[in-house]
Amino acid sequence: MLDVRGLKKVYEGSGRRVEAVRDLTFTVDAGELVCLVGPSGCGKTTLLKCVGGLLTPTAGEVLIGGRRVTGPPPDMAVVFQEYGRSLFPWMRVRENVELPLKQKKLTAARRRELVADALASVGLMDAAGAYPWQLSGGMQQRVAIARALAYEPRVLLMDEPFAAVDAQTRADLEDLVRGLWRQRGITILFVTHDIDEAVYLGERVLILSSSPTVVQEQLKVDLPADRDQLHTRVAPRFAELRTHVYEQIQAAKRGTPVADRLVKDLTDTPPPQ
Amino acid sequence: MRGANALLGACGLAAFLALGEAVPRLGLVDEEYFPPTSRIADALAGELSDDAFWTALGDTLTGWAIGLVIAVSAGIVAGVLISVTPYLREATASTIEFLRPIPSVALIPLAVLLYGTELRSVLLLVVYASFWQVLVQVMYGVQDVDPVAEETARSYGLGTWARVRHVLWPTALPYVMTGVRLAAAVALILAVTAELVIGAPGLGARIAVAQTSQAVPEMYALVVVTGLLGLLINVGARTVERRALAWHQSVRGEVAV
Structure with missing residues (x-):
């Protein structure tokens, strides 16, 4: 449904050249809920604007249902943080x-x-x-x-939508989004800086490196489809997954991937195609 | 609290009128050039029963209203176009800054040369003076568009015209309203000035006639009328503003959520 291939975005202006996104490739299948997490300032918003057709990438392309995105696509909606x-x-x-x-x-x-x-x-x-x-x-x-x-929309982009609400409201809204996703079968790409939120919501979590950004790791969240704030968040598997994502993000900040000691029980999804 | 304020205001006005009555009566100023309030009120009543007064009032309001409509429409269209067209803002900025401070009254000789004492001379001055008020406010307003609102509109497929109508215009509206309110006041000043100096028909011309024929109380009565007009125009403009901007922070105040 959503294909991001070799996406690169370089901002140039007033003599400064900032490479926000270096090389991003990932796919989101139809009806999937994928969360993107990364260290702060890793170009999440840039990525989302490129996917939403609000920014033109320097290189690479974004495809929705096989069609290349050149402007805001008619079958996509964006929920902004503000x-x-x-x-x-x-x-x-x-x-x-x-x-x-x-x-x-x-x-x-x-x-x-x-x-x-x-x-x-x-x-x-x-x-x-x-x-x-x-x-x-x-x-x-x-x-x-x-x-x-x-x-x-067939694809819903959410750019840190709950970053500005209080913790209790945030929990309600997370359940709302998951409920709507299961009811309506929309494809959702959910950007967040909150690791727990990414693991709780997503079927898959994409961990981004720090800027210039690449996909550091893709992680399948093998929690049951029925999730709730009370039980899911205290499940041992939830704790393992969030710890793993946390370590990956810490490693991303330092710029070195961790030696994967959880690798035996974590089934990373193979890279798309 | 509001009632108390209104009462204080009424007391202040009454005291002012009483002072206007007492000072000439006591001989502190020459009664011939500064008639007491009661004589001005008599003259005002006389004016109100005179058809020629109402014609003059109508002429002044016509010049004011037509001039204001032209200035506001032109100011809004020009302001939006200049702001949304790339490079046009930079290209016109210095010209605008040069033309804007030219006092409209400096154009009186030009107006007389072009149109004599017709309504069109009044319009020239009124439009020139009020156009800049609107233009400058519109240009500020357009600058104020929130980038998040703009991106939201773009992501939902709103085209240029839809974004102008649904995002840019409501954002600029509070500024436009301020511009219109300022322009309405300036337009009245210029309409009366043009009539007074050029002799185009209207309240200004009637004031000039009263002055030359030594009808001093009538002259004051007419001045009072122009003052009341200005007051009414401001109150009217503020009412329109409050209605149109009920959603705006300046009008709605803090909302308890």
Whole structure:
């Protein structure tokens, strides 16, 4: 579904040349939920903007369903970290969710249906007439998620969506995203700096090196599909996986991969193709 | 609290009017050039019952309104175009900075040469003065677009026109409103000035006539009318602003979540 091949991004400007992303290759299968983690400043946002068609890569390419991304693809939605700035304060919740649908030239009846369905699935039917700034942070991010759902994307990109909400809200939103993913079968690429979150949510975790970025490791998360905050997070397997990811990230910061002492019981997914 | 403030305001105004009555009556100033409040009020009542006064008021408001509409439309269109077209902002910045400080009244001779005492001379001055107020505010407003909002719009496939309409315009609107409010005040000043100096029909011309015919209380009454107009225009503009910007931080205040 989502193919990233040899992606490279170099920023040039005012005499400085910054290689943010060196060479990234990975795939996300249709209906898969993949989390990207990496040390801070490793070019996660750059990668996501390239995938979302908001930035043109210096080299390499991004393919969605076999088609090359040259601008924002019509079957992809992005949920940004800064919900307060990503939602438009001059529009009510309903209008915020509906605006992208108007660009899709859908009929008014179909738009209403999609908006109502999306708001219902994030549990915000009652807030349709409110302005985003009348809602709490967690609710605002739910509105942003509803806006993405109503757009009916095949691929959903999430850029550290829960970095700005409190821990309890974050747990609720994580369960919401996993629930929606299982219900709707969307392909999700979830970028985060939170290791626990990546392991808890993902079917697979891609660990990025520090900048200039490459994929340090791909790790299959072999936890049961039914996960919950209470039991999954204290499962021994969860602890093993998170420890492994943590070590890889520490190693990424130092720039040397660790000698893999967990390798016997960790089944790394083979590189794509 | 608001009631108390209104009461204080009314007391202040009453004291001011009483002072205006007392000072000439006590002979502290020459009553001929500074008539007491009551005589100005009489003259004002006289004006209000005179058809010619209403015609003059209509002329002034016509010049003000047409000039303001032209200036606001042109300012918004030019401001958006200059801001969104690459290089145009840099190319026009120095010219704008040169033209903007030219006082509109310096163009009075030009207006007379071109249009004599017609409405068009008033419009020339009004438009020139208020256009810059709007243009500059629009250009600030367009600069204020949040990059995250812009990227959100782009990622959802909003084209250039849709982004101008749904992102750029609402972002710039608070600035536009400020520009319009300033322009409305400036436009009134210029409309009255043009009438006064050039003699185009309107309240300004009527003030000049009252002055030359020694009708001093009438002259003051007309000045009071122009002041009231300015006050009404400002209150009106603020009301429109509050309605249009109910969502904006400056109007909505802090919301408890």
